[in-house]
Amino acid sequence: MQDNIKLNKPYTILISLIVALGGFLLGFDSAVISGAIKGITVYFEMTDEMLGFAVGCVIFGAMAGNLLAGPMSDRFGRKKVLIFVALLFSVSATWSALATGYFEFIIARIIGGVGIGGAILIAPIYIAEIAPPKLRGSLVSFNQLNIVIGISVAYFSNYFLVQLENDSWRWMLGVEAIPALIYLISLFAVPRSPRWLVVRRNKEALAFETLTKIGGDDYANITLEEIKRSTSKKETKGKFSDIFKSKYATIMIIALGIAFFQQITGINAIFYYAPTIFEQAGGSTDSSFLQAIVVGLTNLVFTLVAIWLIDRLGRKPLLLIGTISMTIALLMATFAFKNATYHFNRETLSKVSNPEIKEALTELEGRTFDNQAELFSAVQLKLDDAAFLDFKRNEITNFIDINASLVLMAILLYVASFAISLGPVMWTLISEIFPSSIKGIAISVVGFFNSLISFSVTQVFPWELSNLGPTITFAIYGILSFCAVLFVYKFVIETKGKTLEEVEELLVKS
Template sequence: MAGGAIVSTGPIKNYNGGMTAFVFITCVVAATGGLIFGYDLGISGGVTSMNEFLKKFFPSVYKRMNDDSIKQSQYCKFDSQLLTSFTSCLYLAALVASFFASAVTRIFGRKISMLIGGTVFLVGSIINGIASNVLMLIIGRLLLGVGVGFANQSVPVYLSEMAPAKVRGALNMGFQLAITIGILVANLVNYGTAQMKKNGWRWSLAIAAVPAVIMSVGSVLLPDTPNSLLERGHMEKAKSMLEKIRGTSEVDEEFQDLMDASQQSKMVEHPWRNITQPRYRPQLVMAILIPFFQQLTGINAIMFYAPVLFKTLGFGDNASLMSAVITGLVNVFATFVSIFTVDKYGRRFLFLEGGIQMIVCQILVGTLIGLKFGTTGEGSMSKGYSDLVLILICVYVAAFAWSWGPLGWLVPSEIFPLEIRSAGQAINVSVNMFFTFIIAQIFLNLLCHMKFGLFLFFAAWEIVMTIFIYFFLPETKNVPIEEMNRVWKQHWFWGKYIPDDAVAGGIQLSAGKSVA
């Protein structure tokens, strides 16, 4: 091992209890928080490709699209900073909100964060549905962003804390499944409302209120996690809840480990300062690089602008929306692959396989588009050629949906010790939202200037991130969440950052007493 003598960390513990109906139901309800994020990801691209919406709010883009006298590259028809600001401002708001959500999650619990997120998102969806000018649209989107920031901060942590170690991956991925269902529903709604003669876009935006209500009501009904109860000093309630979610009264060993972690957590007065200490270096690096890489797969560019992208590639209005529905269906079904395999084959296998598959697809899509449109953006695709591009994009979406999609949320949410967990998740969400904002803001401009090379740009990043996972991410499947330091201690690179007393089973408390 790099960094000194090998330290015996002992076997990973197997706690009593297992999957219960109570845990399954609570995790399903909590995971619906992903619906609001997914619905928003899917709805904006369809709405921004609707002529009525563009004519009302973005007339210059509408004119470029429909005026044949304007000489315009196929790659650049939708390039508008105001249009992309409508999509991307949400993620800037989510970035800021995630830091407030971190404090709320730590002090008041995970479910209060979910309730705030759902309520604010509901208000934003109503404002967007009745919008009469661009300012109202932007205000509504900013409120949606606050809701997304709170939901994405609290839901993955809640799921990781409720789930037994052996099925934590599958249950946590319920969040990603809800995101993909939200995207699919949004694509179906867009396809339906596009057929309406008037105000179809209003319905698309206003229906976001439905997942917001589901999340808000669900959060009121949810119980608190044992970790959160301990964090706020409710010891008896925490043990009772642990017995309930594990389905057994024999939880003393796991409860003791939670108590030790909570005790250590209370010694940390400044989690934001502490998270920069060398002992938390592996977790901090992962919380920054995993969401950073997740956005540079290029998936959100496709999910935001799928209808716009397909329209750019020569699909008709309805054909582009239907193509987005097809990719949405692939996204949902491929996520199930991850749910059923993540705790069997592990996180690393899915990361690596998905990365290689995405690299191949991005290179092929970029090459095919380059051959047809070249650098001028002039030309058109035959139906067979368009179908081939659609198939490759679907294979790419499938790879993301069983790798970087769910794992980008799962891995950061399960690796942080309790004392810095809320701060770590806030960093994860804020980095994710920041680069989601950047990609959303510049994608159409990049498409205009880089043309087919944009797909090769994303492929190059996918090569980098796949190499990073191979060398630097240890396997975390079936490891109890409070035992995670053992995994880092055994890693060839990260082991040198983890002090001996940080390994669960021998945590040194400030009084000098070793807790076995």
Template sequence: MQIEKQAEQQIEQKLEKPNMVFVTLVSIVAALGGVLFGFDTAVISGALGFLEQRFQLNQVQLGWAVSSIIIGCIAGASVSGILGDMFGRKKVLIAAAIIFMIGTVGSALPDTFTGYIIARMIGGFGIGITSALCPLYNAEIAPAKYRGRLVALNQLAIVTGIFLVYFVNTWISGYGDDAWDVSTAWRWMFAAGAVPGLLFLVLLCFVPESPRWLIKKGRPAEALKILLKIHGEDLARQEVLAIKEVSKQESGGSIRQLFMPGMRVALMVGIVLAALQQVTGINAVMYYAPVIFKEAGAGANASLIQTILIGFVNLLFTILALWLVDKVGRKVLLLIGSASMTICLTVIGLAFHTGNTSGPLLLIFILLYVASFAVSLGAVLWVVLSEIFPSRIRGRAVAIGTMTHWIADYVVSQSFPPLLHTAGPATTFWLFALMSLITVGFTWRAIPETKGKSLEEIETLWSTK
């Protein structure tokens, strides 16, 4: 990649600065897909009790009411790469926003549990697409120096959606009496998701297509117009040349490229990191926080307040991750964060094992665990997934990693309640601690540092693996 290195040296000498106002605004629009992700996956926390009474659900159906959306997410993520590579990131995201709104409004309308499940799966299909393509789009449009924080905007949007939905649910449920809650409140909770969905759809009409996708499709003139808005003339032309040079060396967009020497390592990194993000227990804590605190002896009101506090800490430290990811690097954050998670989960398990759960210790270490996750695996996964694959198969490769994330999410969400009941909370959290320790070792051995490197330069890292 001699041409790219020479281009980057020339760029640095000229000290051209990218148009960060334009790039940031575009990235924020794309990241709004994360708000849909967070809002619609967390809205069930407030609606579940009302659904249980409205449809007279048993325990199996309750689990299905929660996890049905994840099935849709898995399906959406599985086709997001193919669709994104065929039709472009922007067009597919617009379609995903429409699908999401159909699903979220549809979830509010049915008079049967089956109708609700179908609508949730439809909405999940749209979320699965946005969860893969939004961070990928931001990675492809961002300057290398700022790519980490711009991609991490997606995670900030996710936790913002989760945090907001706590208050939306509380406000709606307090509007009427208990009978109104069972008949109507849950419908408004789901329907409220149409607001961010519509905002996302409208704003997407004003953002450009991914310049890297345009060059891959043989449309460099269109890509240059976008890159000129980002970089200025000299840097934009150099970047077009670098992207075209890499594209010439790629032998086509076949999924078989992922299993070629070097790329097999990148695929393994993406899949394993996506799985580890979930099996370290974050969504068990986020989905079932009230259950955990009640297990520790907290009352209903106290567990609700503690759950909101978890959401706030998650949001606050995700913002911190945006500042750190391009300063200290992806690998450093992963190492520090996963090591801290290991310690916190070990102490949480010990607190349950000794019965010392009535004081502030349990809450403090759960909050430290959430903070450690938010500043590392929470934000960094989407950055790493969006930047480690070559352009011709990036969409499909990111889809595989995202699908792995959703599958692991489903497994953890389904297995946590019975695991908590049979093995007990101490053993359950120690298992999560073991997974976090494995994350430390995997990060140390397998994940390269990609801070400040262009997407084309990162691609060359794998050629030596």
């Protein structure tokens, strides 16, 4: 019925872009820590476990944000929650840049994590509720586009700021306060969600006013009727227990499954530790930061491809293409590290910066190791625990002989594949499939679960690299990515071109 209506696309796009600025802050905040890792490790004298938590605590905060954001957005509105989120980003960026103690730094990062947890859920919900069906996939994907722009800008920012003295990590973290303040001010210009106004406040006149600006009187009348018809069939205020009802089983399987596979396949480990991975492949610090920039740009380009395809090709085909390609990419990385060798000779030993390690490892001169496990067994006998940790973190790259081009190709293919599939499509799907009555509660539960998996992956990744080695680490992610292919094929349904009310009817019936 809405196919022949002329939409006010510039207005709808402008609103969506403003709201999606939260995605930019989310992406920037997530990736900027990758450049600050060395600085904060030295300044706060971190162990592997402390570093893992310092990086992953943002996701710990995001879990709290996930739990709070949905119910708060149902009660106070999507717009007010997003304004509060922008404020949290501003505080976090400033405080983490000025922190002088480890626990102070952690608290500041967790505050930013709460903002991430709110932004990643509420921005897609708002855009999905305000967007016409034939534009919804592309407009919701603006949020993912802004996430990857934020990631790319963070990599560029880190590359230039790393040239500063020891406090470069403070500048890396602090510059986020500027876009956070811009976001905070811009949000006051957007209207409240028309669906929230009708379902939660029964303010049809205000909803009609916004819908008229989007598509004119006819569009507003048709959309209002669809919203009212949908809400008349059920309670307008869902409870937590409602998400466990059998009629929502299909929806919860799809949502929780996609949320699980989006993170368990390792995307945040790649983004957070991109320079570290490239250094593990034998790159210098400068070249690893440049390669991280290339990763960010690849993510950006292929997110644009996803936005172009998501309302043309559909959600499920993109998910299948992406997850299959991710599996191939992770197996390529596994193969590259599996075939790496480690040479101890005069040239490689001369590159070691730690005198204690250099002297102890001189006894290994002339030896070659065919895998990392064998290497670690030999080196551990020569060093104490502190020196061995230093070797695994910083010195191992001096000895590795690996096909670095294959590693770079694998990471780029993986990021490109994620960018056209699990990245944007997950958030589009979960903003579409939940009925209005349980949307806030359900999406908070799914977002919390997504963040919990992300936190686990990020927390464990430094330990995996140091103890299992990159070969086994990438092999594990490859197997999990293949499981994602099977899940998408079996469970995910297509929502392209359907109104939110039609999607609800389809899924609740099944």
